[in-house]
Amino acid sequence: MTDSETTRPAGVNVAADLKWQDLRAAIAAGWADFKTMPFYGLFFALFYMLGGIVLYFGMISSGQLVWFIAAAAGFPLFAPFAAIGIYEVSRRREVGLDVSWPAVLGALRGRGNGQLSAMAVTVLIVFGFWMVLARGIFAIFFAQSGIGQESAGMLLSAQGTAMLAVGTLVGAMIALALFSVTVVSLPMLLDRDVDFVTAMITSLEVVRRNRNTMMTWAALIAAALFVSMLPVFAGLLIALPVLGHSTWHLYRRVVPAAG
Numbered sequence: 001m002t003d004s005e006t007t008r009p010a011g012v013n014v015a016a017d018l019k020w021q022d023l024r025a026a027i028a029a030g031w032a033d034f035k036t037m038p039f040y041g042l043f044f045a046l047f048y049m050l051g052g053i054v055l056y057f058g059m060i061s062s063g064q065l066v067w068f069i070a071a072a073a074g075f076p077l078f079a080p081f082a083a084i085g086i087y088e089v090s091r092r093r094e095v096g097l098d099v100s101w102p103a104v105l106g107a108l109r110g111r112g113n114g115q116l117s118a119m120a121v122t123v124l125i126v127f128g129f130w131m132v133l134a135r136g137i138f139a140i141f142f143a144q145s146g147i148g149q150e151s152a153g154m155l156l157s158a159q160g161t162a163m164l165a166v167g168t169l170v171g172a173m174i175a176l177a178l179f180s181v182t183v184v185s186l187p188m189l190l191d192r193d194v195d196f197v198t199a200m201i202t203s204l205e206v207v208r209r210n211r212n213t214m215m216t217w218a219a220l221i222a223a224a225l226f227v228s229m230l231p232v233f234a235g236l237l238i239a240l241p242v243l244g245h246s247t248w249h250l251y252r253r254v255v256p257a258a259g
Contacts, residue, residue, distance in 0.1 A: 012194075012202045015254045016209035022253050023217055030246030033090050034238075040089045040104055041241025048082040048240055051075075052233035069164075070134035073171045074127050076225045077178055079240060080186045081120055084108055086244030087187050087251075094252065107190060115189050115196040122196075123178065130174050137167050179218045180207040187251035206254050217250065 034041050052075060059068035088107035092099045110116035141163040142154065154160045184206045185199035194202075207214045221243055228235030 012188075012192075012198070012255060014202060014205050014209060015256070018206075018210035018213040018254055020213060020216065022250065023213065023220070026246045026250040026253065027242070029249040030090070030242050030244070033093060033245035033248075034241045037089055037093070037099060038241070040099075041086050041244065042237055044082055044085045044244075045237045045240040048079065049233045049236045051078075052229060052236070056232070067131075067134070070131060070167070070171075072229065073134075073167070073175075074130050075229070076222065077123055077127055077130075077175065079221075079225060079243070080182045080247075081123070083240060083244030083247065084110075084116070084186060084190065086241055087190055087248045090245045090248035091187075091190060094248075110189055111193055113193070113195075115194070115199070116186070118196045119182070119186065119189065119199075123182070126174065126178055130171065133170055133174075134167060137163060137170065141166075175222070176218060179221070180204050180214075183207065183214070183217070183247065184251050184255060187248050188255060191251075191255075191257075202255065210254065 052072075055071055055075065056068065059071065085104045085107055088104050089099055091097075092103065097103070108116075141159045181200040181203050184203035185196065188194060188199045188202060189196060192199075224239045224243060225236070228239035
């Protein structure tokens with residue numbers, strides 16, 4: 001089977017010919033959705049941004065600089081869940097359904113079958129695993145200093161630079177794995193009555209069959225979220241909604257509507 005053909009993971013048709021032009025089209029469609037109905041995206045982005053601000057001031061004020069860096073690195077892992085309501089706005093616009101607050105907020109429950117909750121638990125477990133790994137990496141490089149005695153000066157040392165390099169590599173691998181199983185699965189759980197395992201398999205297959213384009217999309221998301229978090233998370237008010245709407249349109253490109 002060639003890359004331009006279609007494969008069927010777990011009974012779902014998945015396009016395998018995604019190109020850079022499709023990413024541009026998805027971003028353009030996402031921007032159009034946001035401009036047409038900005039208040040929904042701003043609402044969800046505001047809560048996500050406030051979570052980042054609380055995380056920042058809470059951990060920095062208690063002198064946990066290193067753990068804030070680790071937590072901030074994992075913070076984007078929850079962006080797809082913050083965007084669930086944004087996916088629903090694009091979905092309802094696409095099929096001509098009424099877009100209202102009850103309908104959009106109701107999407108946070110998914111299809112009422114508990115599959116979104118199962119995905120959320122999975123991500124929480126992965127995030128907890130990342131924090132444990134981060135503590136282990138810190139202990140390896142600063143075994144004599146002791147956990148809880150970290151400072152900005154430590155990060156500027158040779159050991160600190162090496163620790164950040166290793167932590168960045170490990171964190172990137174975890175983030176990429178989670179991206180691969182969520183980029184399509186979360187929109188799919190809103191769109192189709194499937195279990196979360198089927199949705200994750202479909203997402204993995206999309207990434208596998210469109211590796212270069214999906215890696216580009218992952219890099220764009222990571223860069224946009226990183227830049228948006230720099231000005232006290234304020235940039236998320238724009239980045240999260242646009243990325244959320246765009247992700248829905250990209251999902252629809254690779255997983256056409258049933259029937």
